[in-house]
Amino acid sequence: MYSDYASLRAWAEGEVQRTRPPDRTRILIGLGTCGIAAGGLDVLTALREKLADMRVPAEIVPVGCIGMCFEEPLVDIVRPGEPRICYAKVTPKSVPTILEEHLLHNNVRKDLAFAVIGDEPYDGIPSWKQLPFFATQRRTVLRNCGFIDPESVAEYIVHDGYAALAKALFEMTPESVIEEVKRSGLRGRGGAGFPTGMKWEFCRKSPGDHKYIICNADEGDPGAFMNRSVLEGDPHSVLEGLLIAAYAIGADHGYIYCRAEYPLAIVRLRKALEQARALGLLGEHIFGTDFSFDVTIKEGAGAFVCGEETALMASIEGKRGMPRPRPPFPAQKGLWGQPTNINNVETLNNIPPIILNGADWFAAVGTEKSKGTKTFALTGKIANSGLIEVPLGMPLREIIFEIGGGIPKGKKFKAAQTGGPSGGCIPSSMLDIPVDYESLTAAGSIMGSGGLVVMDEDNCMVDVARFFLSFTQSESCGKCIPCRLGTKRMLEILERITRGEGQEGDIELLLELCETVKLGSLCGLGQTAPNPVLTTIRYFRDEYEAHIKEHRCPAKVCKALITYRISEEKCTGCTLCARNCPVGAISGERKKVHVIDPAVCTRCDTCRQVCNFDAVLVE
């Protein structure tokens, strides 16, 4: 138990010295979900075996995701007095070479090393800050991800962790904390963009016996993993943000509502809570002050609508996760009928640096109305797929073509989808828009939580609209009629269009339904569900018309509107396609042109993918 920050910090520094002596080599390995999925655990085993074999003393430190998912698994080696050298796409096979060369022969192989994670280049290896992927990024939320061991509270403290909490408790009143957050201009990072300081003030001023604070970690937006990476890579920063928010609004209990699909995030959060309790940073009389606060983790059970505040609270109370009308707002009558404040993971993660560095520091970045930085999960048809953080207001083009490295395989950019099922598709003619709350809303999309899915010429926009609608329709809780029936009817029309059975007037009917669902729905899910349809009609109306009038899918995606054929000129009769066809639709003798029976073909695309001669054509 510590009653001042200096002694806590001294403990942490001693702890880090003891567990990670500076005269020992450290090997950092990215073991977030993406690193593990890319084979990180096999690499870890290989590292352990090789180190034991070489009898070289070195510390293996598992770290969170640095954002370069496209280069995973990542292994970094730091020798005493030397910079941190990062190796990308490491496999169990390349581990022995890397370790022997680097540790035994003092030979940092330029051909194997990827970058220096430090300010200066080293021996011809570029600094990560020189790489196009990182050069224009600005890491506030991701400040610790990939740099500290997420399971070590001491490392977090040594990186200024819990200093903001101490500052808030010892030097600031709850009101001045709220004032600082208000002045910073921070807006909710969960999607809606409501000013955070104002939200806190409402809750603080609301009368109630108890007040609650909830961290919304129910990142259900398909195609987004920003919160997952932060929870896995830097759980204490979220907890610190939650503690400061609780102090500011006067809450005595908090909940972290995390989706069950993120098991690693939940494990790390639990560990963080235990560590914080053991240090007196959570529980009774935090830092020896009168401020007492504790946290419970609640696992979601797979319902997208629970990202909505009132539905989330219903779920915590053990009910069906259905939203209710507002007012009363959660700040007035929330969880168990008490004033409640709900913030997204990334919003809370921004709080410690704001308190520590001041509102002006934070507000210096971004645009007039959108301050600070924003993380994005950059995915889809993009060369550098990963987690990024950029100043708000950066042009979309810069994000996609400089940081993201453009579209792979020489394909053409078609659209960028932001905001998930609640957002919209932004076409290439609008690539220069600044990415901030206002500009994205004006374009018919929303900022959302930070999913940014890139699509190329091979993606059908009608199919994309149908995809999102099928998601929102199945996730609609069914409480209000516009959402329950409206999304169902819209989905039926879109399915009909993609089957080639579209009718004259379908587009107009869709637009009319969009308007009704948008205006009439009870919660954000229904109010925003039409956005993918509205934006694809607005920017890609010709594709809808091609489906409806010509029964043609220009991107060759919609199965009912395409046929597979084998080119007589290109087919060599190798029989590979016929052998791989799962339904036996391909016939032909060895060394003779093969033929696909369109009546049997299920358009599964296997033949086209296995063909070595590009002989399978889609028409």
Add this chain to the structure above:
Amino acid sequence: MNDKLREVLQAPVTGKGDLIPLLQKAQEAEGYVSEEAIYAIAEKLRIPASEVFGVLSFYAQFRLRPMGKHNVKICRGTACHVRGSPLIVTAVESELKLGGGEDTTSDGLFTVEKIACFGACSLAPVMVVNGRTYGNLSPDKARRLIRKIAEEEHV
């Protein structure tokens, strides 16, 4: 009732807020939420079984039928969709002869679930088989993976 479920039901509870965590633990114990578990939880929390059923049927996580021996989860997130996950679903379902809304093979060997998003978007399209993630799939790769497991079962 298996021992694990009995253990789950013996832990102390504070109120209705424990319903979802209890259901989650019951499912962990049995692989699904059995009728027996529903009644036992209702009694424990002193609420009607219909209310327990109402809550569990709302959430996608809960299943009312036993899980197959091998669990295949196919990601249907946006990044996976634009990189071809519909074709992965078709490939796996046709390989296992699943259709008409069935998610478990008749021999009880495989359960195929479609998951909203794993958050491993940079490896899209993604499939998780028995807890292990496979990324950058093609329909063919997915089919072979399933076939290999099926063949090992039938040796």
